[in-house]
Amino acid sequence: METNSHREEVLHTDQIVAESPKTLCVDIGGSGIKVMVLDAAGTPVTERARRETPQPAQPQSCVEVICDLAKEQGEYDRVSVGFPGVVDEGITHTAPNLHPDWEGFELAKRLEELLGKPVRVANDADVQGFGVITSHGVELVLTLGTGLGSALFVNGHLVPNLELGHHPFRKGETYEEQVGRAALDAVGKKKWNRRIKIMIELLQKILNYRTLYIGGGNAKKVDREGLPENVKIVSNEAGLTGGIALWRD
Ligand code: BGC
Numbered sequence: 522m523e524t525n526s527h528r529e530e531v532l533h534t535d536q537i538v539a540e541s542p543k544t545l546c547v548d549i550g551g552s553g554i555k556v557m558v559l560d561a562a563g564t565p566v567t568e569r570a571r572r573e574t575p576q577p578a579q580p581q582s583c584v585e586v587i588c589d590l591a592k593e594q595g596e597y598d599r600v601s602v603g604f605p606g607v608v609d610e611g612i613t614h615t616a617p618n619l620h621p622d623w624e625g626f627e628l629a630k631r632l633e634e635l636l637g638k639p640v641r642v643a644n645d646a647d648v649q650g651f652g653v654i655t656s657h658g659v660e661l662v663l664t665l666g667t668g669l670g671s672a673l674f675v676n677g678h679l680v681p682n683l684e685l686g687h688h689p690f691r692k693g694e695t696y697e698e699q700v701g702r703a704a705l706d707a708v709g710k711k712k713w714n715r716r717i718k719i720m721i722e723l724l725q726k727i728l729n730y731r732t733l734y735i736g737g738g739n740a741k742k743v744d745r746e747g748l749p750e751n752v753k754i755v756s757n758e759a760g761l762t763g764g765i766a767l768w769r770d
Contacts, residue, residue: 540566542598545638546764547587548645549604550574550738551618551667551702554583555761556590558597563765567594569758578619580626588635600632600640601764603648605668607682611642617687617697618667641767644682645760646670651679652763653734653755661730664737664760665717669697673728685724696720705739714744721752736760 540560548555554574558567570590575582591600606616611629632640649672650662656677663685664670671685686697698704700720705713721733735743736755743754 544765545591545594545597545600546761547602548760554586557761558594559765579622584631600638601767602642603645603760604642605645608642608644643767646672647679648763649736649760651766652759658731660732661728662734665739666737667702669701710742717743
């Protein structure tokens with residue numbers, strides 16, 4: 522016969538299975554470092570917390586901010602980090618909007634030492650992409666923030682570390698120079714939006730994506746009027762929630 526206490530125990534075990542392992546997701550940006558804990562299903566279980574990115578944004582000072590933020594997030598079992606540059610096997614290779622000291626920095630290893638949990642690191646746009654794609658056909662993700670992030674997926678499979686931002690775009694400038702934060706500040710929203718439209722038209726012709734997702738802190742400044750139907754503006758929170766995908770093997 523099932524007693525009350527047995528029923529309670531079963532309920533309790535189910536809850537633990539649903540909630541664990543918990544993932545501390547970190548998004549390192551050029552202006553802010555954000556964190557949040559997700560349960561096993563990828564549902565946020567803490568409020569998003571944010572600190573300014575230290576200036577200069579050297580590895581040691583950024584790692585300290587991550588550790589401070591992590592302390593306030595309670596319990597978690599593993600860590601996912603979105604990094605604004607090229608990353609391979611936990612080692613950062615470029616960080617155009619942070620600091621040259623990130624070249625060859627063992628970010629995953631350093632955080633594992635400090636936080637005592639397993640850590641996986643991926644490019645920030647790649648993480649954002651995992652949070653929004655539907656895994657059908659070719660999907661492109663662009664993030665508009667301090668820099669221009671890009672991620673390309675084919676039926677849900679990532680082409681890692683696509684660095685569109687630093688390719689020539691127009692008028693002798695790269696995509697990032699034309700539509701990054703500095704450009705938005707310099708030329709204003711109207712002209713910046715014209716550039717966004719030109720960029721979208723060009724990338725559609727080159728990559729023939731089924732869907733383009735635009736995220737990042739400045740996505741909300743994109744003029745939605747006249748955007749093609751296959752272009753979707755997505756929440757910047759996916760830069761954190763996509764982190765759960767780094768643990769899918
Ligand atoms: C970096 C990318 C990054 C993007 C957004 C660019 O400058 O090269 O790796 O995804 O900024 O942070």
